[in-house]
Amino acid sequence: MSHFKDLFDTYNWDITLKSIYDKTALEVSAALSKDKLDMEDFKALLSPAAQPFIEEMAQKSQLLTKKRFGNTMQMYVPMYLSNECQNICTYCGFSMTNKIPRRTLTDAEILKEVAFLKAKGYDHILLVTGEANRTVGVEYLKNAIQLIRAQFSNITIEVQPLDQDEYELLVENGLYAVLVYQETYHREEYKKHHPKGRKSNFDYRLDTPDRLGKAGIHKIGLGALFGLEDWRADSFFTALHLKYLQKNYWKTKYSISFPRLRPHSSGLEPKVEMTDADLVQLICAFRLFDEDIELSMSTRESELFRDHIVELGITSISAESKTNPGGYSVEPQSLEQFEISDERSTEEIVSMLKSKDLEVVWKDWEHFENASTS
Amino acid sequence: MNNLLKIADKEFSSRLFTGTGKFSSSQIMKEALLASQSELITVALKRVDVQNENDDILSHLNHKHINLLPNTSGVRTAKEAIFAAKLSREALGTNWVKLEIHPDPRYLLPDPIETLKAAEELVKLGFVVMPYIHADPVLCKRLEDVGVQCVMPLGAPIGSNKGLKTQDFLEIIIEQSNVPVIIDAGIGAPSHAAYAMELGADAVLVNTAIAVSQDPIKMAVAFKMAVEAGRMAYEAKLAPINKKAAASSPLTSFLN
Numbered sequence: 288m289s290h291f292k293d294l295f296d297t298y299n300w301d302i303t304l305k306s307i308y309d310k311t312a313l314e315v316s317a318a319l320s321k322d323k324l325d326m327e328d329f330k331a332l333l334s335p336a337a338q339p340f341i342e343e344m345a346q347k348s349q350l351l352t353k354k355r356f357g358n359t360m361q362m363y364v365p366m367y368l369s370n371e372c373q374n375i376c377t378y379c380g381f382s383m384t385n386k387i388p389r390r391t392l393t394d395a396e397i398l399k400e401v402a403f404l405k406a407k408g409y410d411h412i413l414l415v416t417g418e419a420n421r422t423v424g425v426e427y428l429k430n431a432i433q434l435i436r437a438q439f440s441n442i443t444i445e446v447q448p449l450d451q452d453e454y455e456l457l458v459e460n461g462l463y464a465v466l467v468y469q470e471t472y473h474r475e476e477y478k479k480h481h482p483k484g485r486k487s488n489f490d491y492r493l494d495t496p497d498r499l500g501k502a503g504i505h506k507i508g509l510g511a512l513f514g515l516e517d518w519r520a521d522s523f524f525t526a527l528h529l530k531y532l533q534k535n536y537w538k539t540k541y542s543i544s545f546p547r548l549r550p551h552s553s554g555l556e557p558k559v560e561m562t563d564a565d566l567v568q569l570i571c572a573f574r575l576f577d578e579d580i581e582l583s584m585s586t587r588e589s590e591l592f593r594d595h596i597v598e599l600g601i602t603s604i605s606a607e608s609k610t611n612p613g614g615y616s617v618e619p620q621s622l623e624q625f626e627i628s629d630e631r632s633t634e635e636i637v638s639m640l641k642s643k644d645l646e647v648v649w650k651d652w653e654h655f656e657n658a659s660t661s
Numbered sequence: 662m663n664n665l666l667k668i669a670d671k672e673f674s675s676r677l678f679t680g681t682g683k684f685s686s687s688q689i690m691k692e693a694l695l696a697s698q699s700e701l702i703t704v705a706l707k708r709v710d711v712q713n714e715n716d717d718i719l720s721h722l723n724h725k726h727i728n729l730l731p732n733t734s735g736v737r738t739a740k741e742a743i744f745a746a747k748l749s750r751e752a753l754g755t756n757w758v759k760l761e762i763h764p765d766p767r768y769l770l771p772d773p774i775e776t777l778k779a780a781e782e783l784v785k786l787g788f789v790v791m792p793y794i795h796a797d798p799v800l801c802k803r804l805e806d807v808g809v810q811c812v813m814p815l816g817a818p819i820g821s822n823k824g825l826k827t828q829d830f831l832e833i834i835i836e837q838s839n840v841p842v843i844i845d846a847g848i849g850a851p852s853h854a855a856y857a858m859e860l861g862a863d864a865v866l867v868n869t870a871i872a873v874s875q876d877p878i879k880m881a882v883a884f885k886m887a888v889e890a891g892r893m894a895y896e897a898k899l900a901p902i903n904k905k906a907a908a909s910s911p912l913t914s915f916l917n
């Protein structure tokens with residue numbers, strides 16, 4: 288069986304980084320004129336040499352996105368189930384050493400939150416937890432999915448990495464997608480930011496999308512947390528990961544997210560800054576690199592940024608998110624994982640999208656696969 | 662006036678079939694589809710809430726000229742497709758189904774093996790099966806054998822707007838088929854649609870090219886006209902393209 292690690296280990300971070308920074312305007316032009324881009328073209332579009340081409344990239348990105356996805360925007364919403372966590376992550380509000388009240392939602396609390404989100408119109412939901420395997424392990428997740436699956440057509444989780452058989456169990460129970468971000472592909476930096484807990488195992492995390500592919504998941508979401516290391520190199524490795532997975536698990540769909548470090552209660556400052564222009568460049572580079580990939584945008588970003596980026600390549604967004612368990616209706620005052628930036632209501636986001644002639648898509652999935660059990 | 666197209670027990674005066682995806686709003690979708698005068702309109706089951714009679718897409722398709730053609734987009738296997746078809750028959754009250762099985766979520770290319778399996782079973786269950794497939798002449802005959810009511814070979818990958826990239830195979834399919842041939846996917850311009858009709862296709866299905874154009878309503882009319890013109894030309898019989906050399910000095914006159 289194949290593993291991304293085997294490919295990944297043939298790359299050297301510093302050499303890769305230098306090769307991105309060495310790209311020239313000529314190579315950017317060449318990449319822009321191609322229909323099928325390779326990894327070297329992607330490096331060119333990520334490079335500083337591409338900065339003067341950002342408008343051209345945005346125009347092409349918009350065109351490709353419209354062709355593939357039409358004039359639509361998929362809506363989703365996160366629901367935090369638990370903030371219990373046995374990891375130390377230097378950038379995260381839920382980090383084990385942070386003295387915050389911990390809560391894991393009960394069935395009744397989950398249903399209360401669900402009722403709140405259903406009233407807003409949501410049909411695609413993202414369930415989020417920290418990593419606390421004893422209380423929030425695979426059985427807890429299975430129960431949560433069973434509890435809500437009649438009410439949501441599409442269920443995604445963003446939780447601790449699991450084993451293949453655990454993923455298979457959740458898929459059988461109606462799980463559609465898993466988001467698992469490597470945070471950074473820089474092995475040593477990763478170690479610094481994840482000194483304790485199961486998350487400190489870089490290789491297990493790196494292998495997670497392989498396990499998901501083998502478990503037959505419908506969609507895998509990839510990404511890096513920008514701010515930990517150089518965003519260009521981290522994005523290159525994300526794309527390398529993507530291409531590897533597409534070849535090996537061809538029945539699975541993929542999405543990319545672009546989280547930038549946000550302020551939270553432990554206050555880590557980004558080591559490598561990523562400007563708004565950088566993020567636009569990256570989103571457009573991904574669209575040019577892969578016409579079919581879903582590109583997702585959370586409420587981490589500002590109103591102004593989101594108002595414009597929805598026209599440039601993004602295909603799914605969230606709104607009104609709360610990043611604390613019970614944050615919608617059970618205990619709205621509790622401490623969040625990170626501060627969101629765009630605090631507008633779902634209704635406001637919907638009308639913003641409509642004003643840009645984008646049709647809001649609430650439902651785009653159906654549980655056909657459980658034919659024998661339903 | 663062009664000949665009517667008959668599929669199963671229904672006659673269609675329009676040979677332009679359309680879809681409901683990618684429009685900027687349900688209202689524009691409705692106006693464009695009505696302007697196209699299309700009588701068969703496909704809708705992805707996964708995109709609609711069949712339990713909700715006020716579903717935004719479905720409520721905009723409630724019109725006397727419109728026949729709904731539910732499609733199984735999103736399924737990966739024959740088993741899932743059969744489940745989806747049954748669900749749609751129950752909820753939407755139609756036994757017509759556009760059978761789409763694409764386990765590959767990137768290019769949405771159809772799985773021929775699962776499609777044949779599902780088609781056979783669905784025909785037995787009384788469905789009018791319209792399978793979306795590669796431009797594979799042998800597969801078309803195999804599907805015909807199991808009783809599908811038409812075949813829907815692709816011109817190019819869905820949404821690619823590349824036109825009839827599979828032309829050589831489409832011509833074989835059209836030549837051999839005993840059921841209507843509907844060219845589905847890849848048609849990006851009215852000229853592609855007209856050309857498909859001139860080749861003898863019985864109908865075309867167009868979605869992206871209408872939905873994503875700057876003026877979907879105008880584009881819908883353009884496709885309607887192109888399909889009509891292409892069909893008319895086909896029925897009128899195109900003047901042959903003379904491929905033979907016409908020599909001015911005969912070479913064999915000495916034989917006389």
